[in-house]
Amino acid sequence: MSAPEERTAPTSRPSPPKSRAPQATSYASCANDTSLHDYALFRRGIEPDARVPARGYPLPDGPPEPDRPRLTLREAQGEVASALADTLADPDPVRAAAAVHLRVRSLVMPHRTVRACVLRLPLTDEAAARRTGRRLVRTGTTPAAVQVGLGLLSRLGEPEDVPWLTVLGTLRGFERPVVAALDRLDRKAAALLMLRTRLRDAALDPLLDAVEAGDDQATLAALTGLPPDFRTMGYARRMAEAADLHRLLRAHPRDPALLLRAAGLLRRMADQHDVRAEILDYGPAMETYETLIGHADLPEPTPAYRAVLLSIALDLHSGPAALLGWRPGRREALLDALGRLPAAPTPDGVLDDPAERRRADWTARTGRQPFRVPPDGERLRIEVVAEDPGDRGGVETRILVDGRPLVPALFGKGLGESPERLLDTGLLRAGAEPREVRLAEAYCTEGCCGALYVTIRREGDEVVWGDWRGAVGPTPPEYRFDAAAYDAELERADRDRPWSWPARSAAKLIADGLRDRPDLLTRWDALRGWVGTAWDEPDTVVVSFTYWPGLAAGNRDPEGPWLQFGWRIPPAGTPIEEQAAAVLDRLASTDPKSWAEILGGSREHAERLGYPWPERG
Template sequence: MSVRDEREPLAPRTTSLYDYALFRHGIEPDGRVPSGGYPLPGGFPAVSRRDRLDPPAAEAAVTAALVPLLADPVIGRAAEAVHARLAPLPVPPKNVHRIVRRIIPEDRYAGRARRLARRLTRTGTHPSAVLAGLALLIRLGEPEDVPTVRALGMLREFSLAAVAVLDRIDRPAAAEAELRLRAEPPRPDPLLDAVTGGDRDAVRAALIRSTTAKPIGPPRRVAEAARLDKLLDAYPEDPDLTVAACRLLLAMTHTNQYRPEVLDYARARPVYEAVVGGAHRLAPSPDSYALLISLAQDLRSGAGAVLQWPPGRRAELIDTLGRLLAAPLWAAVPGRAAAAAHTGPGPGTDPSGHRACWMLRTGRRPFTPPAAPATFEIEVVVSDPAVRNVVETRILLGGRPLVPDLFASGGPNSPEFLLDTGRLRAGPEPREVQLAEAYCTEGCCGALYVTIRREGDMVVWDGWRGVEGKQQPPAYRCDAAAYDAEVERAENDRSWSWPARDTARLIAGGLRERPGLLAAWGCGAGGAFTAWDDPGTVELHFTYAPGTEPGVPGKGEPWLQFAWRIPDDGTPPQAQARAALERLAAQDPRTWARLCGGSKEYAEALGHAWPPEGL
């Protein structure tokens, strides 16, 4: 039966919401769907809070209304009954959709349920019925459903439900629908216009421009909508497109967006292959060097390393990048960038020198040979400071990075947390160690823990806690002598660091050794680190809360947080840290540090002036 055959109306003189979506699109003079989509005529039916069923009752009512009809062989009759039962229920349509998503039709009735879902989406006149059909198609949809679902996705209230269906059967269509939903009014982004119009040349041009402008949406969705892998195949010798693709890949690997998006990008491996294969066409420059060394870091120990690579292929890609960056013209780039940093500011210079120094420090670190199986490695990775100021302690077990494999809500903890404190050492007593924390904090989305214990001549990692998305991993065992040597090496290796980071580390260590420095002023240390907006500046946070324990407020007691920024003055880190600690000993830091937390009421209660512009 054809699509048109199944679209007879459910009742005379009614218009399906699918036909309404096609009509609205058909009358657009330029054929564009507006940002966010078209509004549903009349919106969702109102359901008063007084009449609305509570969640358990709503689930029972929707399930009872729908499940018996999934086995009805007469699809038209079943669709009519779904409308008759769902429309009067005091359940918001969005809730109907959530409930139906959890319903799994019996295998023997899957074909009937699929046909019912198609009838509801193509001829449905009530939002609850259409959303029920879309919910069923999330599990049962097939490629032939794409046109119908895309059309319904043009209606604002159905957009997210349509994206969920398309994600299973047509990722580019899903990405296009989501980007349209996110696009800022009044007009969609040029990239979205090009994708919608199917103009490959325009998509290429817009994609190249979009990677240097404000992003239209999540990088994975941009890559999917643009069909990035096919685009790279169509323009294999275009260095600008290779750069744009590399930027998108790296944006997908960031851990500051919870789960790295590259892990959900089905075409990630072909894009990595194309980018590495086209890297030799790039002109040797600081930007290109930073991109390629960041890509190597990712393939070596980041999210890209846990993709399902054929044996040895990831090492081959890293080796290709390593040989390219070792060539004379490329190898000279960091030195030229460092020299330019001292001649700026000016076009193409790096006035602060941080990026040039990062390139020099990183050097050949990503190109060390992959570890042999059953080995334990610690790799401290510093991100490109021109993109993000992040330092991660990446643990590799058998050459495979641990955190992106087990935890999807944030990146590995810092070396100051794991290495400077000796947390990774295997002592006589078992010790639980936090390896990673959710980007939003542990209290919100959790953290990854392991228990480290010594067992004879072996070190054992087990007792995993906070693992996401898979079964508990088995215990990991490592020769104790090799383990101790690797931990000691990592603790003593500061080649990845820079002066301001060393200053922050020394200040933090000094405050641990001399807690009375801040306690004398009723304060407690909150941390010393390099500032997010300037890796050359140390930022010391401390809390003022008078009480039985300095810096620790009692329940309901007032507290204030302060931040002291210490720019790098060019003197040795030891001298800068010593000067900072001496100042803390001699002067009340609340008199010069910036108030950055608490409330106006707390400030007044503690005798401080709240900033006129707020925080």
């Protein structure tokens, strides 16, 4: 097999070479030795606006990708090493690349598995492997061979490889590995490629076009001109990297619109609802916080802007931003600067809007939380943080050891558990018997991406946290706390509830009542479920329970039909103690299945139990 000779590097907005690219919309008839790189140039050249489609251009027709469902990583690693190790040490890149094309045909495994194995493959001559990787990326003709090249350049690539990688990244199935390779070499190029191929929001096109054109003024205008409600979840860091946000802020530190956009991006980068908080991977994060907070008084102090600044303060105080490499005292100084900003005036009529009223209440309740100075020598701190209800509105228990939040440091796949689960149930209390406690669950459920567990035990006058399970990275150390101080902190966290709003507090009283008097539900063949506030209406309490015939008599059939119900309790306009008492009294006298809504189970179960299955749109 021969491959085309290497060429000069492509430009950032490549067009197909007129003398080489076929003048047709089909590439199936091209010769077998045409590289995938040239194919990508061709596809971009025939697009009317030269825009990359979502997920990239489809690959040319070829043999189906191999699959081996029972293949283990160890087996794959051995097969790849046997096929490629000696070839990648060949000093002649042309001969080595030709050999790779031949040998990968024998590897019956997905192409991404081949690349993953190359990423782990011991290399005896890195310079030779780099030359072969470049040859494969620039002239490789099959997806498997090109994935080998991507694996090599992900480890060994240099700045000169960026244009070639960027072109390949426009092909479907190559965008993720190319972004991973570019992340080492050029964060802006990686961000542009990801936003072009993954986010695919037309509102971003002016920004991406301006960045690619190198027009700073147009970049500034496009970034600040994005719609106020533009959703950046999962892509905030890439937007900041593509636009070179830190450099823009240095050049325009007093631009109110840019400061507003920077505040929104920093807040979103610290979000923990999904994957690892992006702020931890944003290189100039600390400098960007410094510039923003140094000029935070310039934008109009609207309630929405002040809510974002308060959220940023919470991130710096007990969230993932606290994990950045701050020099001693600097993070505290930034928090002090945020804490000295004057309160935002409440415009007339805002409190007539329920959503704005909830945000104003949250700001009032939470306003001083991130600005409290911890006692000297405090080892353990438990902070319950309620998020801005105008944003995600989640509530989590943040556990800090020596000032460092554990969940984003050790897990980073979701929020900490709710206070109802960790504090109200006493799970964090240390007893004579060791107890394993789940501190956080992955945003996509434990069954998908895991959870973080710790075993808590008491040893004399110490409480020990150890035997960690589910942590990302090295096994965490064992933490030891003074038992008296530990118990005192749990008591303080349980009493200190400014984060809770009336409906949430009423839900706690109801949950406590049902925990103390389980017969209120079991008399109706019902088992208590989740008690809290409705995600779509935070001022509404929801009491969920499972109807299992025979439960009260002690002869429940575990294989028999069941139904899950939910009772939505709107605000009553009365003190929360009265509202909770009224709920418990009603359960004592009336079967809640007569008014609650069916939330789960099955149509078959509902029919067998004599209940109409709800028809939902």
